Amino acid sequence: MTGDVLARTYMITGPEPELWYRDLISCLQATFGSVLARAGADPLAVLGAGWRFLHLPGDVRSEEFYYPCPAGESGGVDLGAALAPHHGLHSRWWQPADEDDLWREVRATLAEDRVVIAAVDNFHLPFRPAYGDVHAAHLVVLYGLDEVRGLVYVSDAMPPAFRGTVPIEAFLRSWGSANPTDVQDAFFSDSRIGRRCLDVRLDAPPPPLTPEVLGGFLRTDVDAFATVTAARTGLAGFDAFAAELTDRCRAGDATALRELYPFGWGMQAQASLHGELLRRCGREWGDPALAGAGRAVEAVAHAWTGLRITGAHGLGDPRAVSADITHHATVLRGRYASAVDAVGAAAARL
Numbered sequence: 001m002t003g004d005v006l007a008r009t010y011m012i013t014g015p016e017p018e019l020w021y022r023d024l025i026s027c028l029q030a031t032f033g034s035v036l037a038r039a040g041a042d043p044l045a046v047l048g049a050g051w052r053f054l055h056l057p058g059d060v061r062s063e064e065f066y067y068p069c070p071a072g073e074s075g076g077v078d079l080g081a082a083l084a085p086h087h088g089l090h091s092r093w094w095q096p097a098d099e100d101d102l103w104r105e106v107r108a109t110l111a112e113d114r115v116v117i118a119a120v121d122n123f124h125l126p127f128r129p130a131y132g133d134v135h136a137a138h139l140v141v142l143y144g145l146d147e148v149r150g151l152v153y154v155s156d157a158m159p160p161a162f163r164g165t166v167p168i169e170a171f172l173r174s175w176g177s178a179n180p181t182d183v184q185d186a187f188f189s190d191s192r193i194g195r196r197c198l199d200v201r202l203d204a205p206p207p208p209l210t211p212e213v214l215g216g217f218l219r220t221d222v223d224a225f226a227t228v229t230a231a232r233t234g235l236a237g238f239d240a241f242a243a244e245l246t247d248r249c250r251a252g253d254a255t256a257l258r259e260l261y262p263f264g265w266g267m268q269a270q271a272s273l274h275g276e277l278l279r280r281c282g283r284e285w286g287d288p289a290l291a292g293a294g295r296a297v298e299a300v301a302h303a304w305t306g307l308r309i310t311g312a313h314g315l316g317d318p319r320a321v322s323a324d325i326t327h328h329a330t331v332l333r334g335r336y337a338s339a340v341d342a343v344g345a346a347a348a349r350l
Contacts (some may be wrong), residue, residue: 017115017141019157023292024272025222026265027139028065030093030157031117032083033202034141038115045209046202049279050085051221051270051297051343055232055241060259063137064189065119067266068224070231079205080200083270086217088203091117095195102172102195106145109199115144115155117198121177124170125152127162135179136188139198186315187261211285213348222344225336238336242329247323249314257325258319268304271297271339278346283295296339303332 020033020043033043054068071080080091096102109116122130122138131135144153151165161314175195180191207213225234232240275298280292307328314321 016163017143017155019155019161019163021157021159021161022269022272022276025269026064027156027158028079029083029269029273031065031139031141031198032080032089032200034088034155034157035117036089036202039202039205041202041206042209042241044105044273044277046084046089046206047281048273048275049087049209049214049217050083050273051243052085052224053232053234053238053267055237055263057232057244060263062188062258062262063119064188064262064265065137065139066262068263075141079198085205086220089200090148090203091198094197096201096336103145103147105197106142110143110145117200118142118175119193119196119198120171120174121179121193123179124174124177125154125183126166126170127156127160128157129160129162130185134184135177135182136185136191137179137191137193137345138188175315185260187312209281209299211281211287211350214281215347218347218350220345222340225340235333235336235340238333242333246322246326246328246329249318250326252317252319254315255316257315257321260311261308264304264308268301272301273300275301282346287346287349289342289349290346293339293342296335296342300332300335300339302333303328307332 017034018037020037021030029047033047036043036046056068057069060066066077067082069077069079071077078090080089096105098104106116117139120140121134122128123132125131141155142152143155150168152168152171154166155163175193177193179189179191179193202287226236228236231237245256245260274333275294277289278294278297282288282294310321310324310328
């Protein structure tokens with residue numbers, strides 16, 4: 001039998017994916033982490049190696065997995081490269097090519113002993129707390145398909161963690177959902193799912209993370225924070241983002257706060273993973289300066305909470321929270337400046 005025929009007849013899967021999760025990450029980092037772990041890589045070493053600030057005005061989408069990602073030369077976006085700028089991690093979005101055979105690409109991927117990251121609407125997934133209640137765009141890992149029994153094998157590390165089967169009919173509703181506007185979730189509804197999937201590949205096994213290798217990563221990141229570009233990157237980019245955010249709040253623009261929550265989650269998750277990696281390396285290598293830099297970067301991640309949550313609660317009256325938004329943005333800016341200094345000092349020692 002060919003792999004395709006086997007996939008139609010039996011459930012094809014390798015080991016169950018690792019449920020890789022950290023408190024401040026979203027489904028984007030969790031699903032990529034599961035794929036990296038399955039490939040034999042350390043998810044934290046790959047996803048935590050880079051640390052940057054990038055804001056793309058007008059680009060933010062109402063999806064839990066939104067992440068700022070500039071278009072490449074071909075016009076496409078590579079979330080893998082954006083999440084892991086120092087590693088050969090790449091991804092591409094795809095959708096089923098044949099409406100009469102929606103599972104063709106999934107079968108082919110599973111037959112290669114790889115998994116699929118799929119966009120879904122939580123409203124239609126029986127294991128999500130939002131089931132039958134709230135529409136929200138989310139990502140899960142598909143690691144098996146049994147068309148005879150009508151089951152899809154799904155892994156989702158986001159609490160409450162789940163790994164098991166979902167009826168194909170339920171999954172198809174979730175995978176093809178219009179994800180309509182839902183007043184209960186202003187941040188992750190109103191974004192069509194469209195049976196989108198991510199194909200994620202690692203060019204080669206990452207080399208061992210040594211002080212010399214990490215030092216090179218950190219120096220590149222610190223330089224990017226200090227460089228002024230036409231795009232909203234680095235500390236200057238944060239200043240432009242924060243100034244516009246506060247101005248829009250004062251003008252009563254609720255869209256600014258609606259975008260803040262998904263955009264800020266990506267920046268928060270990245271800072272959290274970077275800080276954890278530096279703390280871990282500092283402990284293992286006996287380098288207190290590196291561990292301290294990690295704690296400084298984690299302080300950035302936690303400062304994002306005040307800004308994001310204030311924005312979420314102020315959605316109904318942006319003017320009323322404009323002063324608090326300004327305060328939290330100022331605190332966050334200070335955390336960024338301190339962390340960049342600490343990371344630069346630690347990098348100089350590596």
